[in-house]
Amino acid sequence: MKIDKEKFSAWLNTDPDRLSGMEEMAEIPYPPRERIKEKRHELEERIDAQPVGQISFLSRKFWHRLYTVFAVICCAVMTVVLLSTVAALPRFGEARDAINELTERYIVSGLKETGAVNIVAGIILDYRAFDTLGESFVLFCALNCVLILLRIDGDEDASHHELYFNLAHDDILRKSALFSIPIVFVYGIYVLLNGHLSPGGGFSGGAVIGAGIILLSIAYGERASGALISEKVFKTVCFCALAFYGVAKSYSFFTGANHLESIIKPGTPGEILSGGLILPLNIAVGMVVSCTIYGMYRMFKKGRF
Amino acid sequence: METFRVILLLILIACAICVSLTKRLLTAVIIFMGYSLIMAVVWILLESPDLGITEAAVGAGVSGILLLVTLKKINRTETDSEDLDTVSDERAGDGDEDR
Numbered sequence: 001m002k003i004d005k006e007k008f009s010a011w012l013n014t015d016p017d018r019l020s021g022m023e024e025m026a027e028i029p030y031p032p033r034e035r036i037k038e039k040r041h042e043l044e045e046r047i048d049a050q051p052v053g054q055i056s057f058l059s060r061k062f063w064h065r066l067y068t069v070f071a072v073i074c075c076a077v078m079t080v081v082l083l084s085t086v087a088a089l090p091r092f093g094e095a096r097d098a099i100n101e102l103t104e105r106y107i108v109s110g111l112k113e114t115g116a117v118n119i120v121a122g123i124i125l126d127y128r129a130f131d132t133l134g135e136s137f138v139l140f141c142a143l144n145c146v147l148i149l150l151r152i153d154g155d156e157d158a159s160h161h162e163l164y165f166n167l168a169h170d171d172i173l174r175k176s177a178l179f180s181i182p183i184v185f186v187y188g189i190y191v192l193l194n195g196h197l198s199p200g201g202g203f204s205g206g207a208v209i210g211a212g213i214i215l216l217s218i219a220y221g222e223r224a225s226g227a228l229i230s231e232k233v234f235k236t237v238c239f240c241a242l243a244f245y246g247v248a249k250s251y252s253f254f255t256g257a258n259h260l261e262s263i264i265k266p267g268t269p270g271e272i273l274s275g276g277l278i279l280p281l282n283i284a285v286g287m288v289v290s291c292t293i294y295g296m297y298r299m300f301k302k303g304r305f
Numbered sequence: 306m307e308t309f310r311v312i313l314l315l316i317l318i319a320c321a322i323c324v325s326l327t328k329r330l331l332t333a334v335i336i337f338m339g340y341s342l343i344m345a346v347v348w349i350l351l352e353s354p355d356l357g358i359t360e361a362a363v364g365a366g367v368s369g370i371l372l373l374v375t376l377k378k379i380n381r382t383e384t385d386s387e388d389l390d391t392v393s394d395e396r397a398g399d400g401d402e403d404r
Contacts, residue, residue, distance in 0.1 A: 120355060191358060199353075199354040199355040199358070200354075200355050200358055201355060203359055204355050204358040204359045204362065207358075207359055207362035207363050207366075207367065208358065208362045210362075210367065211362050211366040211367055214366075214367065214370060293363075293367050296367075296371065297367070297370060297371065297374070300371050300374045300375060300378075301374050301378075
């Protein structure tokens with residue numbers, strides 16, 4: 001960029017306007033709004049030129065109205081169904097017997113059988129651990145779909161997209177991120193590791209850590225977050241964590257179903273190393289979730305890692 | 306406490322209606338993030354703080370960011386949602402020259 005003398009002297013004599021130079025840099029190659037308007041005119045002319053054009057234009061409006069009507073009807077029906085379901089549930093906090101014998105079993109002997117003080121973690125990672133494995137796989141499949149749809153292959157230039165969304169040199173963001181990123185990470189790791197003792201667990205902690213990595217990426221550029229999670233790290237972590245989860249839980253279900261003695265003991269409830277497999281499983285789920293969330297952000301933003 | 310809960314739920318309903326009625330998509334995304342934030346507080350009032358943490362991280366944080374990035378990518382932060390169908394036509398038309 002060559003230095004404009006007039007602009008420089010104006011800058012020297014009056015108040016410094018830091019934004020004046022940046023406007024040129026931030027100029028978007030094609031003004032999107034104008035382009036859309038032009039295209040619209042073109043399209044309308046083309047439609048008018050065709051003999052059947054007007055009919056199709058009308059029918060499109062008709063479909064639009066139909067969509068709106070159907071959307072409203074669907075929303076109303078769903079609302080009625082959900083509200084009637086909620087009305088049929090027992091009141092919040094009320095003990096009603098014989099809804100399901102499972103509930104009593106979970107509450108009475110959950111702590112003894114799983115070793116987890118947080119009974120929710122005991123249910124989702126011990127009694128119903130394969131549900132949670134399925135959830136992790138659903139998330140993983142969603143990421144795979146995003147990869148298939150949004151990934152840009154090879155050396156294709158993606159800097160065009162970067163132009164629209166680059167906050168990496170924003171001072172306010174950087175300074176506030178400097179203070180908040182460590183807190184976010186520590187909180188996420190705390191929630192992850194204390195999943196069997198206090199509210200939280202793999203998914204919540206992983207989501208908090210993933211959001212922290214996204215914040216790092218926005219504030220300090222992709223090189224900072226790329227040092228933490230590259231494509232290779234992402235693949236390795238996702239595969240190893242999901243495979244470990246599957247193998248470990250298969251083992252514990254196999255021994256449990258056949259009344260064999262498991263080498264994994266529940267431990268003393270309340271200690272950090274207790275709850276049997278719940279802590280390692282929480283860590284595995286957390287790693288998958290944080291990697292997936294960051295990977296999705298990357299794909300949406302740039303189309304590659 | 307009861308009035309606080311009622312106020313929160315009323316704001317929740319107002320947010321949900323506003324999201325679908327707002328013309329500007331950027332505003333709609335921001336209201337949606339506010340909805341998730343209020344929902345996180347409601348979860349904590351319902352004594353399930355783990356869901357509150359998840360809602361705050363995923364609903365108010367990550368999904369909002371993904372929507373914002375998408376809006377930036379398709380240049381919809383400035384325009385209204387009026388001519389949405391024209392844009393989608395245009396997008397389908399010149400996908401390869403655009404990239």
